[in-house]
Amino acid sequence: xxxxxxxxxxxxxESRLTVMRALLAAGESTRxxxxxxxxxxxxxxxxxxxxxxxxxxxxxxxxVGGSIGRPTTGLRPNADRGRVVGVYVDVEEAYLAAKVYDAxxxxxxxxxxxxxxxxxxxxxVIHGIERVLGAALERARANRDDVLGxxxxxxxxxxxxVKVPVAAPNAIWLHxxxxxxxxxxxxxxxxxxxxxxxxxxxxxxxxxxxxxxTVTLGIGVGAGIVQDGVLTRxxxxxxxxxxxxxxxxxxxxxRCGRRGCVEAYLGADGIRQTLAEIAPGHPLAAEPGRRRFLxxxxxxxxxxxxxxxxxxxxxxxxxxxxxxxxxxxxxxTLSGWTARFLGERMLPIVRRRVAEESPGxxxxxxxxxxxxxxxxxxxxxxxxxxxxxxxxxGLVTTRMLPAI
Amino acid sequence: xxxxxxxxxxxxxESRLTVMRALLAAGESTRxxxxxxxxxxxxxxxxxxxxxxxxxxxxxxxxVGGSIGRPTTGLRPNADRGRVVGVYVDVEEAYLAAKVYDAxxxxxxxxxxxxxxxxxxxxxVIHGIERVLGAALERARANRDDVLGxxxxxxxxxxxxVKVPVAAPNAIWLHxxxxxxxxxxxxxxxxxxxxxxxxxxxxxxxxxxxxxxTVTLGIGVGAGIVQDGVLTRxxxxxxxxxxxxxxxxxxxxxRCGRRGCVEAYLGADGIRQTLAEIAPGHPLAAEPGRRRFLxxxxxxxxxxxxxxxxxxxxxxxxxxxxxxxxxxxxxxTLSGWTARFLGERMLPIVRRRVAEESPGxxxxxxxxxxxxxxxxxxxxxxxxxxxxxxxxxGLVTTRMLPAI
Numbered sequence: 001x002x003x004x005x006x007x008x009x010x011x012x013x014e015s016r017l018t019v020m021r022a023l024l025a026a027g028e029s030t031r032x033x034x035x036x037x038x039x040x041x042x043x044x045x046x047x048x049x050x051x052x053x054x055x056x057x058x059x060x061x062x063x064v065g066g067s068i069g070r071p072t073t074g075l076r077p078n079a080d081r082g083r084v085v086g087v088y089v090d091v092e093e094a095y096l097a098a099k100v101y102d103a104x105x106x107x108x109x110x111x112x113x114x115x116x117x118x119x120x121x122x123x124x125v126i127h128g129i130e131r132v133l134g135a136a137l138e139r140a141r142a143n144r145d146d147v148l149g150x151x152x153x154x155x156x157x158x159x160x161x162v163k164v165p166v167a168a169p170n171a172i173w174l175h176x177x178x179x180x181x182x183x184x185x186x187x188x189x190x191x192x193x194x195x196x197x198x199x200x201x202x203x204x205x206x207x208x209x210x211x212x213x214t215v216t217l218g219i220g221v222g223a224g225i226v227q228d229g230v231l232t233r234x235x236x237x238x239x240x241x242x243x244x245x246x247x248x249x250x251x252x253x254x255r256c257g258r259r260g261c262v263e264a265y266l267g268a269d270g271i272r273q274t275l276a277e278i279a280p281g282h283p284l285a286a287e288p289g290r291r292r293f294l295x296x297x298x299x300x301x302x303x304x305x306x307x308x309x310x311x312x313x314x315x316x317x318x319x320x321x322x323x324x325x326x327x328x329x330x331x332x333t334l335s336g337w338t339a340r341f342l343g344e345r346m347l348p349i350v351r352r353r354v355a356e357e358s359p360g361x362x363x364x365x366x367x368x369x370x371x372x373x374x375x376x377x378x379x380x381x382x383x384x385x386x387x388x389x390x391x392x393x394g395l396v397t398t399r400m401l402p403a404i
Numbered sequence: 405x406x407x408x409x410x411x412x413x414x415x416x417x418e419s420r421l422t423v424m425r426a427l428l429a430a431g432e433s434t435r436x437x438x439x440x441x442x443x444x445x446x447x448x449x450x451x452x453x454x455x456x457x458x459x460x461x462x463x464x465x466x467x468v469g470g471s472i473g474r475p476t477t478g479l480r481p482n483a484d485r486g487r488v489v490g491v492y493v494d495v496e497e498a499y500l501a502a503k504v505y506d507a508x509x510x511x512x513x514x515x516x517x518x519x520x521x522x523x524x525x526x527x528x529v530i531h532g533i534e535r536v537l538g539a540a541l542e543r544a545r546a547n548r549d550d551v552l553g554x555x556x557x558x559x560x561x562x563x564x565x566v567k568v569p570v571a572a573p574n575a576i577w578l579h580x581x582x583x584x585x586x587x588x589x590x591x592x593x594x595x596x597x598x599x600x601x602x603x604x605x606x607x608x609x610x611x612x613x614x615x616x617x618t619v620t621l622g623i624g625v626g627a628g629i630v631q632d633g634v635l636t637r638x639x640x641x642x643x644x645x646x647x648x649x650x651x652x653x654x655x656x657x658x659r660c661g662r663r664g665c666v667e668a669y670l671g672a673d674g675i676r677q678t679l680a681e682i683a684p685g686h687p688l689a690a691e692p693g694r695r696r697f698l699x700x701x702x703x704x705x706x707x708x709x710x711x712x713x714x715x716x717x718x719x720x721x722x723x724x725x726x727x728x729x730x731x732x733x734x735x736x737t738l739s740g741w742t743a744r745f746l747g748e749r750m751l752p753i754v755r756r757r758v759a760e761e762s763p764g765x766x767x768x769x770x771x772x773x774x775x776x777x778x779x780x781x782x783x784x785x786x787x788x789x790x791x792x793x794x795x796x797x798g799l800v801t802t803r804m805l806p807a808i
Contacts, residue, residue, distance in 0.1 A: 010415075011414075011415050209639075211638060211639040223730070225730070225731075227631065227636055227638075228634075230632075232631055232731060233732070234615060234631075234731055234732020234733065234766070235613075235615040235732055235733060235734040235769065235770075236732060236765060236766060236768065236769065237732075238729075238732040238763065238764055238765065238766035239730060239731050239732040240730065241729035241730065241763040241764075241766065242729070242730060244725075244729045244762075244763040245649070245650075245725075245726035245729050245730060246649075246650060246651055246652075246722055246723065246725070246726055247650055247653055248650075248652045248653045248655070248664075249651055249652045249655075249669075249719070249722055251652070251653075256763060258725075258761045260652075260722075265653075315653070318650055318653055318664075319650065321648075321649070321650070321662075322649035322650055322726075323730075325642075325645035325646070325648045325649050326627070326629070326643060326644065326645065326646060326649060326727075326730060326731075327629075327636060327638055327643050327730075328637070328638020328639055328640060328641075328642040328643040329638065329639060330639040357662045358648075359642065359645040359648040359660060360642055360645075361640060361642065362638070362640060362642035362645065364640065365639065365640065366639075
């Protein structure tokens with residue numbers, strides 16, 4: 001029968017993550033202040049702090065003089081507990097990157113590589129990951145023994161191919177055991193939607209709110225949905241595919257094979273198509289790179305470019321309204337190239353449109369913001385790797401992480 | 405900071421509801437079998453059973469001989485613990501109904517009334533509810549002192565008017581204290597979307613699954629989203645307004661004021677408009693009552709009616725795909741007039757379309773079914789009233805219920 005019921009073990013797990021995240025947000029704190037910040041009882045916080053101290057994930061900093069009462073022991077994350085590494089695999093650009101973080105998710109070093117021969121098969125990807133990971137660890141002067149976990153950020157959204165003719169990421173899903181053997185390190189794979197939601201929970205909007213939606217606007221578009229502080233995974237870990245919800249029935253052909261998806265209007269190629277509709281033959285539309293197209297669109301002084309951005313803002317407002325209507329979040333954060341290059345310009349129209357179109361008072365207290373995180377995908381996958389380590393030592397329960 | 409964190413009190417609350425629902429499903433059971441059915445530990449079940457016994461919500465039935473081991477004590481819901489009443493207010497049809505249930509949600513009696521002068525102001529509604537409630541209790545031979553709670557089922561979706569010119573339901577929201585004073589009974593109000601999801605959790609699809617979506621197809625359309633056994637309410641209790649997500653950008657005008665909403669294609673008036681597009685001037689389109697229109701459409705032997713049903717099935721499949729993409733449920737149940745009159749005919753197309761259009765393997769294990777409940781709205785609001793009673797005696801925490 002029911003297998004997904006929450007148990008008190010899950011609650012302990014959530015409390016540990018909550019306290020850990022609150023301590024990361026504060027930098028240094030005390031048991032009492034963590035109780036205030038998290039809303040957990042002082043008893044729960046004390047228990048959780050003991051658990052985290054035992055595993056060396058946080059550390060005591062000696063007596064902290066309080067303005068009232070006796071001095072209490074300070075606490076802070078133990079940055080030197082080890083290192084976590086985020087790895088980003090961009091098949092289209094044949095680009096790989098690895099970033100090393102300390103155990104409080106502070107960035108230490110980055111290594112990048114462009115693979116001339118492309119990333120078309122699993123062997124090339126695995127070899128590339130090995131190289132870029134090694135280079136990043138060297139730059140961070142990190143020992144392999146210090147690595148608590150490696151997170152691989154892989155677009156794709158779901159386990160099975162999304163009818164998109166991109167072989168390599170799926171190949172990685174299929175060859176994950178081999179990757180783990182080659183690296184000799186704990187490996188976890190997650191898609192950008194869920195990694196970014198995790199980043200917001202650890203270091204961004206999720207520090208202050210428990211109902212958040214993190215929207216990615218890049219080549220693909222999608223959402224991470226967090227309800228009551230927990231990421232919505234769905235029954236087969238496929239939730240969040242907002243990019244493949246309807247924007248217009250029988251509308252533009254999406255690369256997933258369906259017609260009228262949100263992504264066909266708000267993905268990079270969708271925005272290019274909007275430009276082509278507004279100004280057929282416009283030179284910008286011929287720009288082959290998606291990232292470069294978006295950057296050029298943002299910089300273009302022309303009227304057609306401005307109209308394209310404006311129309312895209314209306315499309316975005318309309319499509320975000322669907323998320324407001326369905327899950328009624330407190331905040332929506334935007335990230336990805338489109339958010340970076342065009343976000344601030346689009347926000348006024350987006351906010352107005354969402355406020356006007358959302359049902360009832362669903363958007364009355366809603367904030368729509370560009371993500372405050374500089375690299376949410378990478379930070380998120382590092383946070384996922386850290387959560388995975390916390391799972392391996394028994395601090396968090398498995399259901400919060402993908403089953404690999 | 406965070407106010408919505410789950411605590412161990414919430415988990416106890418969820419465990420009590422889980423055991424209570426499992427016992428309702430089984431009719432009669434034992435602590436051991438409840439542990440098997442719910443996946444909870446025998447220790448948790450024993451504690452929960454003691455709590456429920458203490459409040460008289462369940463009762464022991466004496467020794468049950470097991471095929472192995474010593475006989476154990478049987479358990480069953482205590483139907484005579486009291487009565488709960490569901491009240492349905494249909495402003496459009498100026499129709500009121502009250503149904504009395506025993507404490508295991510068995511139906512005892514129904515009373516109905518049509519108000520000639522209409523339901524245009526709060527006084528008329530309050531007076532009407534008083535009358536119909538009194539009549540239903542009389543028919544059930546129930547004493548007012550036995551009433552554990554009254555649930556009022558009110559369309560509207562959100563607290564603030566959804567830009568729909570219907571005054572009375574909002575009037576009720578505003579005059580709830582007065583209604584409670586007049587009735588002299590505990591009153592809880594909920595919208596049909598959330599009430600139906602609660603009904604499925606207590607007596608329907610939610611007995612076997614924890615990730616479900618309950619879709620209502622009537623004058624309005626909407627969804628109740630249940631993740632891990634918990635109803636998604638959102639930050640201001642407005643989640644589930646699937647009817648006001650996009651079907652076609654800039655498409656048909658919806659009665660909410662927005663263009664292109666799902667409801668403008670799948671609500672009763674939307675289906676009527678589809679018929680009018682397929683067969684302008686078709687006599688069925690002039691049928692004034694929405695329910696009668698849907699019933700007549702189902703019974704019509706004509707080609708145009710069949711085409712309308714077929715096109716509506718395609719629309720429904722496309723729109724349900726959005727729910728699959730976003731929240732990835734195990735089951736979607738359909739209820740409401742359209743589901744009742746046209747559901748079985750539409751299901752083959754709906755299922756095929758959802759399977760084809762859902763991203764990745766999100767729909768691989770998905771079931772789409774007509775709700776097995778005969779009156780999910782009424783049963784649901786009665787279940788909400790029962791939950792409210794369980795809250796009042798301290799068995800469940802407040803966050804699971806609306807804040808009124």
